[in-house]
């Protein structure tokens with residue numbers, strides 16, 4: 001090797017050493033919570049290759065404890081993995097921990113800053129949340145009941161006619177409940193076009209707005225490049241163009257019908273008629289997109305997990321069926337009044353949220369002020385991840401976490417309850433604190449009525465030689481089970497007869513059929 005080459009090598013090694021020392025020193029000076037060591041400049045970016053975020057973070061929680069930090073490029077990410085840290089930070093210090101990450105200009109190009117799910121904590125978020133609460137709050141959620149009641153009977157009929165289509169049918173059910181309320185229209189077929197599209201649009205949307213989806217999210221200096229050298233900006237606008245025209249069809253159509261007096265009585269029409277609502281056109285369109293997506297996908301996914309739980313844990317489902325038969329009898333379907341007499345079924349619903357959490361990381365939070373927690377610094381603007389999955393899968397909080405044990409959610413006075421088997425009878429599937437899911441009461445009622453009736457009417461069993469595979473379908477933040485098959489058979493002929501008799505009666509009011517949108521949607525595909 002000649003001397004100039006060896007001088008160059010020494011120079012490079014020395015520079016790398018300096019960068020490394022500065023990186024370690026800056027981390028020590030920042031006094032972040034401990035966590036996995038990363039690379040200078042890149043942080044832990046390369047640690048996530050080939051693994052799902054919630055799986056990797058749960059692995060790390062076992063190594064680094066209930067509060068740890070890691071680096072994505074220059075940004076700090078704090079991960080909370082225990083009910084105590086959720087309580088201390090999201091609830092007691094909700095003022096500081098209820099924002100969303102600011103890092104992504106890419107996400108802003110896609111959402112136009114108008115989606116509540118990734119809105120900063122502040123006035124605009126409050127305004128959107130107020131409108132949503134008016135629609136979904138505990139009291140208002142009651143106006144959903146007739147739709148849930150009717151659509152759940154339609155689900156029984158569809159399962160009777162096409163038992164293999166249960167994956168699509170639950171998407172139809174939850175989409176139809178949401179659309180009845182939002183748009184005054186419903187879906188009649190399990191393979192209806194709109195619910196399937198909502199699933200696809202949602203995946204495309206979240207894949208590209210989640211923090212870290214783009215390299216520039218983690219290396220913000222790249223954002224100073226002009227448009228000609230930053231093709232990712234054009235890509236973000238293109239993603240918006242793939243998603244928003246679908247939702248704009250519903251918005252524009254309803255606006256027109258409100259104008260000419262032909263709109264059905266529904267939430268979107270009422271919001272558009274309300275002069276007091278202070279949203280811009282863009283915000284309206286995104287609000288509708290948001291509610292359609294959030295209302296449909298999460299509930300549908302939870303119901304897909306329910307079918308999987310039924311296949312894997314037949315004994316627990318038999319217990320629930322026995323309880324339903326005892327309380328309801330075999331001469332009518334379960335109804336709303338039965339709920340308080342069905343503690344085991346309620347425990348099945350809670351355990352379902354725990355065992356297979358549809359949103360395993362809830363949604364990503366960020367700090368709006370700097371803070372100190374357990375002697376460690378949490379910077380202003382840090383990403384904070386509620387790792388619900390790590391709590392739900394931790395045997396310290398839920399012994400034998402892989403088992404489906406509704407007993408952990410029974411009242412401790414119930415002799416069947418397993419003592420100390422859940423922290424305060426709680427799960428965290430809807431998030432906690434100020435960003436907690438505003439749709440949880442609606443979701444809860446949707447799940448109760450359809451699950452109680454499916455268990456009343458059907459036995460769900462494995463198909464010979466096709467056990468459900470492990471793994472997931474979907475993408476951050478909503479994960480369902482990998483597609484599987486099962487047998488869905490009426491428990492007896494009388495149950496099948498009851499399903500047929502009750503399928504069409506007592507329609508809540510004349511709903512439009514979603515096919516009125518088909519022609520408009522076809523134009524934008």
Ligand code: HEM
Pocket residue numbers: 116117118129132136178290291294295296298299302358359361362363364386429430431432434435436437438439440442443
């Ligand atoms: C089983 C069903 C559901 C699950 C598991 C679920 C779960 C969640 C979770 C984990 C969050 C994020 C909480 C956080 O940031 O900490 C959330 C937010 C949200 N959910 Fe749900 N959800 C469900 C149903 C619904 C329904 C039916 C609606 C509306 C019709 C809805 C509307 C929303 C909205 C608008 C937000 C954003 C709130 C904000 O950022 O302030 N969700 N949901």
